Amino acid sequence: MIFTSVKQEFLATLSQPQLWALLAWYDIKQRYRRSVLGPFWLTISTAILIGTLGLLWSALFKLNLHDYLPHFAAGNVIWGYIALQLGEAGIGFTQFESLIKQRRLPFPSYLLRLLTRSFIIFCHNFIIVVIVVTFIGDGWSLISLVAIPGLFLLSAILYFISLVCAILCTRYRDMVPVVQNFVMVGYFLTPIMWQVRTLPEDLRWVATWNPISHILDIVREPLLGNLPSLTNWLVSLGALLISGVVAWYLLGRARNRIAYWI
Amino acid sequence: MSILISAKDLSVEFPVYNASHRSLKKQVISSATGGRIAGDAKQRVSVRALENINLELKAGDRIGLFGHNGAGKTTLLRVLSGVYPPSQGQLAVNGRIAALTDISVGIDGEATGFENIFLRGIVMGMTTREIESKMDDIAEFSELGEYLNMPVRTYSSGMQLRLAFAVSTSIHADIVLMDEWLSVGDASFNKKASLRLEQMVENSSILVIASHQEEVINRLCNRRIRMEHGRIESDETFVPSSVRAASEQAAH
Numbered sequence: 036m037i038f039t040s041v042k043q044e045f046l047a048t049l050s051q052p053q054l055w056a057l058l059a060w061y062d063i064k065q066r067y068r069r070s071v072l073g074p075f076w077l078t079i080s081t082a083i084l085i086g087t088l089g090l091l092w093s094a095l096f097k098l099n100l101h102d103y104l105p106h107f108a109a110g111n112v113i114w115g116y117i118a119l120q121l122g123e124a125g126i127g128f129t130q131f132e133s134l135i136k137q138r139r140l141p142f143p144s145y146l147l148r149l150l151t152r153s154f155i156i157f158c159h160n161f162i163i164v165v166i167v168v169t170f171i172g173d174g175w176s177l178i179s180l181v182a183i184p185g186l187f188l189l190s191a192i193l194y195f196i197s198l199v200c201a202i203l204c205t206r207y208r209d210m211v212p213v214v215q216n217f218v219m220v221g222y223f224l225t226p227i228m229w230q231v232r233t234l235p236e237d238l239r240w241v242a243t244w245n246p247i248s249h250i251l252d253i254v255r256e257p258l259l260g261n262l263p264s265l266t267n268w269l270v271s272l273g274a275l276l277i278s279g280v281v282a283w284y285l286l287g288r289a290r291n292r293i294a295y296w297i
Numbered sequence: 298m299s300i301l302i303s304a305k306d307l308s309v310e311f312p313v314y315n316a317s318h319r320s321l322k323k324q325v326i327s328s329a330t331g332g333r334i335a336g337d338a339k340q341r342v343s344v345r346a347l348e349n350i351n352l353e354l355k356a357g358d359r360i361g362l363f364g365h366n367g368a369g370k371t372t373l374l375r376v377l378s379g380v381y382p383p384s385q386g387q388l389a390v391n392g393r394i395a396a397l398t399d400i401s402v403g404i405d406g407e408a409t410g411f412e413n414i415f416l417r418g419i420v421m422g423m424t425t426r427e428i429e430s431k432m433d434d435i436a437e438f439s440e441l442g443e444y445l446n447m448p449v450r451t452y453s454s455g456m457q458l459r460l461a462f463a464v465s466t467s468i469h470a471d472i473v474l475m476d477e478w479l480s481v482g483d484a485s486f487n488k489k490a491s492l493r494l495e496q497m498v499e500n501s502s503i504l505v506i507a508s509h510q511e512e513v514i515n516r517l518c519n520r521r522i523r524m525e526h527g528r529i530e531s532d533e534t535f536v537p538s539s540v541r542a543a544s545e546q547a548a549h
Contacts, residue, residue: 061415134403291382294382
């Protein structure tokens with residue numbers, strides 16, 4: 036196939052779900068083929084991490100477990116989704132080298148395959164959030180449903196950012212560790228392990244000026260029983276717009292070069 | 298007749314990002330094998346794999362590409378399949394392409410034979426429905442029987458190739474691209490495979506095959522293109538030996 040525009044690449048991706056949905060499903064199946072628990076091993080290790088750290092922090096900083104653990108668990112699981120996707124995005128095209136050199140599939144489909152993969156793993160880990168919110172947190176209400184459009188928005192932003200990362204990392208291999216470091220630093224600078232209200236007033240700008248914190252909140256807040264603020268929504272929509280435009284522009288510049296860069 | 302593939306002044310240059318610039322920028326190396334290595338204005342090193350290719354392929358064309366290693370045959374096939382967009386010039390391709398350049402791409406050792414039929418089929422450009430409709434044909438042709446429920450890593454390399462071949466040749470394509478004539482399996486299976494491949498070529502409008510075997514090109518093709526240093530050196534039509542033999546027989 037020869038695609039004449041970026042629009043065509045995206046349309047071809049959406050009209051051929053077998054390229055990402057089915058292949059992502061096979062990827063997951065293949066990775067955990069001979070394991071009894073399969074992807075639930077990730078859930079278990081995430082649960083152990085959240086349980087241990089949650090108890091440790093709340094004991095160290097004298098936090099209320101009922102309040103802190105749901106915040107930490109939800110934040111961690113959502114962050115896991117973001118970190119997994121961005122980590123994979125660095126090798127988003129290079130890991131499919133043989134396929135890219137064999138057949139011209141629409142480039143956006145490779146990243147959608149990765150996103151589907153990350154999302155499936157996220158769904159497994161989400162069980163932890165369900166357990167923590169039900170038994171330790173405030174339980175569920177109708178507000179929790181707001182997390183669904185929030186998750187959709189977060190996934191769209193994540194998708195475009197990972198497309199940008201994949202393009203840059205394919206051309207400039209030094210970008211791969213740069214992205215990894217950003218993800219690591221992002222974890223500490225985003226209110227996941229800590230809560231905004233436990234920060235001193237003069238340090239709260241760290242969370243206010245961190246767009247990831249707002250994007251995280253459109254999913255996490257509804258799960259904790261609160262509606263996200265208007266700022267949360269506006270920052271997220273802005274991030275969607277900017278990441279979408281940058282991804283569209285970069286793909287337009289790079290799509291005829293990616294096969295040569297690999 | 299309709300033109301299905303048209304290339305105008307098509308060139309392909311591979312940037313080489315990790316080559317030492319200094320040692321190469323002073324000289325332009327031209328040797329018996331390989332494309333041209335050149336440094337451009339920005340002093341980036343690049344390999345010019347194809348240079349000013351002009352080509353028009355019509356329905357019914359059976360092209361045999363031949364030339365030294367590194368003459369640009371495989372690159373030309375990849376350009377036609379859309380993998381490498383031309384660095385310069387234009388290319389227009391109409392029709393569905395089946396690239397039989399590396400038939401094992403997409404095959405996964407841990408997945409079962411049936412799953413791999415889907416995996417390979419998707420890579421070939423088929424929809425899930427299309428694959429389902431061809432499932433019986435593929436399973437029967439591969440002669441793998443019960444093995445199709447087993448992971449492919451338990452297969453012998455010959456069996457794996459059979460499976461990949463059965464899926465890859467089940468697609469209906471207007472344009473068939475091939476890097477050397479595929480031969481798979483033992484003698485009896487290979488005969489059957491050859492027939493199937495010939496059938497596939499017959500059902501297509503255009504065949505482009507790169508081959509070092511003169512006999513293959515003489516038998517299958519009606520047009521032969523010699524490539525050297527990424528350029529088309531000669532382009533001639535001829536009567537394939539299979540057709541000649543048939544007409545001679547008719548005359549007797």
